[in-house]
Amino acid sequence: MTAAYLDLSEKELHQRADQAYEIYRSCKVCPHACEVDRTNGETGFCGQEDTLHISSSVQHFGEEPPLVGSNGVGNLFVTACNLRCDYCQNYQISQEWSEKTKGTKSETEESYQKTASAMLRLQEDGVHFIGWVSPSHVVPGLLKSLSLAREKGLRLPIIYNTNSYDAIETLKLLEGVVDIYLPDLKYADHEMARQLSHIKSYPEFSRQAALEMFRQVGPLSIDDDGLAKKGVLVRHLVLPGQLTSTWETLCFVALEMSASVPLSLMSQYRPVHKASSTLDRAITRDEYDQAIAWANELGFESLFLQSLESKVHNLPDFSSPNNPFPLDSTRNSLNV
Ligand code: SF4
Structure with missing residues (x-):
């Protein structure tokens, strides 16, 4: 596997990171x-300045099989988030983080060095990819860290694992840098997004973002060993009692992107954190079967499914940052 960013010179990647960093000055990341101005003590919705906080960096086996391979993904779980999902299973690090947001200039530089070192450590551990998890609000910091890591020998492809609330201009800076995009398309309905994740215009922004990712890398391709090479894999979390949103989301992916984009239908919803009374249960077998039937009807060529009983449903515990996931958190897959 050759990472896309290795086709850029070290200088070009460095310049790309500097260009991204400038967006922090009047943040539209x-x-x-x-x-x-995140470079000067101010914070917006995400609460983060320019220091990069990573809550956990781990060799992770809970992603879809072409990403996991034999040695897993080296995931960096970013602190804070640009969504406020009431039911977030990572709420300990996405919403209840307590890190000091602002470092001095040297502490900020050090945070990029530390993140670079974490990526290099994961490479030494033998992972197949570096995964940036919930990266949308810190892309400039991650690019700075990647530039440093590449100078010190990082060679692994990058997975951009996102809630899809991404700005197009920011994504454009990732062209030729990110190999694999994992956009989670959550809602097809504005009001639902406002009520459950406290954000505006999610359907428009997330769909534009997914289309931009698709323009950059196309559908996910897989090598002869079953390992992902490059492209987009769309995820969708099926929510209890919200199948209309699932249907509309699957239609968008199949008809406006392509049915050749692999689809991961996630059944792992559990009512945690501040989940409202309308979402106070897991999904039923019938709901999941309906979502699968629709995916087949729409002609998706590759589906990744989860067992409703799988241990992947065990919640992560980020109070154990070195090992927040259950050991047996694997997914089941089904190709159709
Ligand atoms: S990343 Fe998004 S939420 Fe955070 S300050 Fe910038 S524009 Fe606001």
Whole structure:
């Protein structure tokens, strides 16, 4: 596997990171477009300045099989988020983080060095990919870290694992850098997004973002060993009692992207954190079967499914940052 960013010179990648960093000065890194100066003590919706906080960096086996291979993904779980999902299973690090947001200039530089070192450590552990998890609000910091890591020998492809609330201009800076995009398309309905994740215009922004990712890398391709090479794999979390949103999301992917884009239908919803009374249960077998039937009807060529009983449903515990996931958190797959 050759990482896309290795086709850029070290200087080009460095310049790309510098260009991205400039966006922090009047932040429009994500669609909230808060226009605060994150380089100068201000914070917006995500609450983060320019120091990069990573809650956990781990060899992870809970992603879809072409990403896991034999040695897993080296995931960096970013602190904070640009969504506020009431039911977030990572709420300990996405919403209840307590890190000091602002470092001195040297602490900020050090945070990029530390993140670079974490990526290099994961490479030494033998993972197949580096995964950036919930990266949308810190892309400039991650690019700075990648540039440093590449200079010190990082060679692994990058997975961009996102809630899809991404700004197009930010994604454009990732062209030729990110190999694999994992956009989770959550809602097809504005009001649902506002009520459950406290954000505006999610359907428009997330769909534009997914189309931009698809333009950059196309559908996910897989090598002879079953390992992902490059492309987009779309995820969708099926929510209890919200199948209309599932249907509309699957239609968007099949008809406006392509049915050749692999689809991962996630059944792992559990009512945690501040889940509302309308979402106070797991999904039923019938709901999941309906979602699968629709995916087949729409002609998806590759589906990744989860067993309703799988241990992947065990919640992560980020109070154990070195090992927040259950050991047997694997997914089942089905190709159709
Ligand atoms: S990343 Fe998004 S939420 Fe955070 S300050 Fe910038 S525009 Fe606002």
